[in-house]
Amino acid sequence: MVLISQRIFLETIKKYCLAHKIAIEIRSGGWLVIMTRDGQRRLAIGYDLGLNSAVAHQVANDKAACAEALAAAGVSVIPHTLFLGAKLSKHIPGSDSFDAMLRLLEQHPQGLVVKPNEGTSGELVVRVSTRPQLERAAARILAAYPSLAISPYVEIEDEVRVVLLDERALIVYGKTRPTITGDGTHSLRELARRAVAAEQLNTATEDFSAAELEVILPAGERRILNWRHNLDAGAEPVLLADGEARDACVALAIKAAKAVGIRFASVDVVRANGRWQVLEVNSGVKMEALGKRHPDLVEAAYQAALDEVFA
Template identity: 30%
Template sequence: MEELNNKRMLVKILDELSSEMNFEIQFLSEDWITMIRCNQKVHYIYGYEWGINSSTSQLIAKDKEAAYEVLSMNHINAMEHKLFFNYHWQSKYTGKKGCWAEIMRYVQAHQSENDYRIVCKPNRGTGGNDIYRITNQWDLEYAVQKMFSKYRDLCLCPYYEIENEYRAIFLNGEILLLYSKERPYVTGNGKDNLVTLVLDKYKEKGVSFLTNLDGELDTVLEEGEQKNISWKHNLGKGAKAVIVKDDDLRNRLNEFVNKVADVLDITFASIDVAVIGGEFYIMEVNSGIMIESFARQQPDTDYNYYELTKDIYRKAVSYLLQH
């Protein structure tokens, strides 16, 4: 077999499972397409999309505004997302009225004193990429121009004060994995400033966090004082996965996630839940099951993250082969 794409954990795990579960496997298009053959049936995995969900459910999940609209209509808490088309597409679909006036109305509706409280992101993006926190007019113009140079549309959403964020990997009525996303942070020692604390803990990776600390770089934290150094909860952006062990919390999240899955008619999904004002809100729903950063995280004393990831994919393959 040709050398597998060493950047994708999914490829490595599926190759291992093919031997353990006795199915034939073939990787195509530089390992981006996986063909699974078993009992004279053929199944395909395209990127991180499995042939488990309907195409409609998959498209709704990928579309942040669509998912918000469907969930809200069904009285499920979800973080608001408002869609705006790139001007190249605007005239084709909605006429030539443009979208800037509507963008400004939306932003000003979420203004606090002199600061905007808005986040700008791709409507179909993942992994925390190209997400901008907007606090002023310059931020807004920069982000919108940047986004429209790359995407056909964008989403604006209010900036929420998120108390905690959880990710649930869901398959056919069951949460296979549930963890919280612990944002990057440093702990003060009473003498070193934030620059020193960040670079000591995160080394070269810490440089990217310094832009989040504008005006605070020389601050010295008290002994034991903790400070978050990023507003993003993405594992690929430095956050840490912490397995949820609290049974009551697991049960409440399981009930909430199942309601979401029922409304979206989705069977296999990665569902992000934010805690805002003590209430659960859907942040986004991903039909593409990407667990790469989680699998690469160093195992703690109780869990091996690679084996947990492998078990999820094992169950997904079993479901795929049975349907």
């Protein structure tokens, strides 16, 4: 795996090591970092600095297991149900049951969200409301991943990410989905091209059919482009001001981190049906999109984590 060397995560590690006289080796195109000082050898891989235990890391990366662990600890969480692909399902009878998936769809007529049970950046996260859609989504995900998770679709009013280090909130920011306003002249597709980066256009507009994208929006009509709040789908990070909402999100995120036993993580908290719930916990703390707007803040967060790595 080759990554661009300008990743803020990697650049921050390089700056930190230089400032603290730590020898650094960058391997695998920047995916693996080896840091050595006074006989101490520390590793960073992906967006993981190594502060979390193996169990906490694995639970956080397993969406269904994480949801169950949080629910068992009394944390308000969006439920996720695990389904296994052919290679794993033989070990747990019924874990590949499409009938069980259909029953979930019947229980939630507003729809379901189907996603890889382990995955990041919103890849292959699909909203379904019919049997054919569910069949296609499950087949597509299980062709690429060993398992999938299904959660009920809920209308998310707000989504907030809380970056925590040892139960201390380092950064709290919301994710604002791209919105367009009709002018009576341009099509939805043309307006979307102005609203999001070219590389995000397909992802940001995938909720619309080809015909819908060619519709001319009436002047003044506003549309949210994507039901997802993923930054890779065009959403923008916005720092959350002090107040009741921020306090509620931080308190819930800390409760979730304690339940999982994780030290350094980002916790996604959503407001749906008027209450805050945990959507997921991320063991790898990726802040590239936020770093484009607030590089000093992101660097400070990673540096605080690195201080703990070499404490």
